[in-house]
Amino acid sequence: MENVPFTKRCLRTFCGKLSKEQADDDVRRTMDAFSELGSNDPEFSYVVENDKESKIKTLLWTNGRSKMQYQNFGDVITFDTTYKTNLYDMPFGLFVGVNNHFQSIIMGGVMMREETIERFKWVFTEFIRLMGGKPPKTILTDQGRAMEVAIQQTMPDTTHRWCKWHVLRKAKEHLWPHYTKSSDFRAALHKVVNEMLTVDEFEAAWAELLDKYKLHNNTFLIQNFEVRHKWAKPYFSGKLCAKQTSTQRSESANHLLKGYIPPTCPMNLFVKQYSKL
Numbered sequence: 001m002e003n004v005p006f007t008k009r010c011l012r013t014f015c016g017k018l019s020k021e022q023a024d025d026d027v028r029r030t031m032d033a034f035s036e037l038g039s040n041d042p043e044f045s046y047v048v049e050n051d052k053e054s055k056i057k058t059l060l061w062t063n064g065r066s067k068m069q070y071q072n073f074g075d076v077i078t079f080d081t082t083y084k085t086n087l088y089d090m091p092f093g094l095f096v097g098v099n100n101h102f103q104s105i106i107m108g109g110v111m112m113r114e115e116t117i118e119r120f121k122w123v124f125t126e127f128i129r130l131m132g133g134k135p136p137k138t139i140l141t142d143q144g145r146a147m148e149v150a151i152q153q154t155m156p157d158t159t160h161r162w163c164k165w166h167v168l169r170k171a172k173e174h175l176w177p178h179y180t181k182s183s184d185f186r187a188a189l190h191k192v193v194n195e196m197l198t199v200d201e202f203e204a205a206w207a208e209l210l211d212k213y214k215l216h217n218n219t220f221l222i223q224n225f226e227v228r229h230k231w232a233k234p235y236f237s238g239k240l241c242a243k244q245t246s247t248q249r250s251e252s253a254n255h256l257l258k259g260y261i262p263p264t265c266p267m268n269l270f271v272k273q274y275s276k277l
Contacts, residue, residue: 027056029268034061037275043067047126058119060126061271062108069105070131073097076242077107078140078163079147080250081115091115092270094257095127096250098242104249107131109274111267120150128154137240140247142166143230159239162231165246167224168193174220178213185213193232202234253277 006014038044043064049057074097081093095107108130110123128135138159141147143166151160171179171189178185192209196202206225210216229235233245260273 026266026268029266030059030271033268033271037063037271041065045130047130049122056111056267057113058110058122059267060108060110060123060130062127062130063275066105066107067131069097069099070107071134073099073105074107074131074134075137075240076140076244077136077138078244078247078250080142080247080254081110081112092254092257093123094250094253096253098244098249102243104253106253106277111270115144115146117146117149120147121154124150124154138242140241140244142247143170159236159241160230161236161239161241161245162227163246163248164193164231164233165248167231171220171224175215175218178215188212196232196234198237199234202228202232 034044034046041064044061045063045067046059046061048059051057077095077097079093079095081091090111090113093110093112095109097105097107099105108127110127112119112123135155135158138161139151139155140161140163141151142163148160151158168190172186175185175189188209192202192205196205206228210218210221215221224231257274257277260277261270265273
């Protein structure tokens with residue numbers, strides 16, 4: 001140890017200095033990347049939210065093609081923020097829709113430092129502004145509470161639908177003693193969720209399910225029944241959902257993005273690779 005020409009404190013200070021220099025350079029390079037994208041696409045837009053120290057809290061961007069797609073097919077969108085492959089471990093969200101051929105279309109990307117009500121309110125407000133001011137008729141997300149509150153406050157006339165796949169995945173987690181291969185409970189639950197067409201049918205089938213498996217006191221099922229208007233198919237009769245019941249399109253686009261972007265990717269490279277996608 002006595003032969004090492006520096007102390008642990010010196011090393012920490014040096015690493016901190018390097019990290020700050022890299023971050024500052026990355027922001028400059030990211031702005032340069034945005035300028036280059038804007039020079040090739042007059043409709044390219046981005047908006048940045050900074051904190052008191054001028055560090056980026058939220059970064060949202062979209063392009064001319066996405067704006068045009070939104071005008072034609074922006075009635076139903078999905079939004080998911082499960083992706084964190086970047087240098088700063090920031091959640092990345094994608095706004096994804098579907099066109100008249102039922103192909104996925106990407107409408108915008110956002111990097112967020114934190115997933116709070118205020119951040120989501122900023123994201124949804126700015127996204128709608130960039131897209132010309134028209135909110136979607138329906139938005140599908142996971143069951144995040146912060147996202148739910150933000151949608152209620154920024155898009156009060158928009159139908160908010162929960163991802164059915166997330167609901168069923170949580171059912172598997174909370175009902176695992178009944179969710180076994182030897183039990184027919186899983187098939188019975190999926191039949192109620194997928195095949196009931198009217199509200200009366202759904203509620204009668206739900207009550208029958210609870211009776212058959214003696215689950216009247218199950219907290220998970222009680223809570224999900226109370227919010228059934230958020231995820232059960234019959235409650236969306238007459239609502240435009242473009243055949244979408246989950247956030248799968250956003251998650252698939254996020255998964256595809258991983259093929260373009262290496263782990264611990266700096267922000268400027270992330271932006272460039274996103275544009276290629």
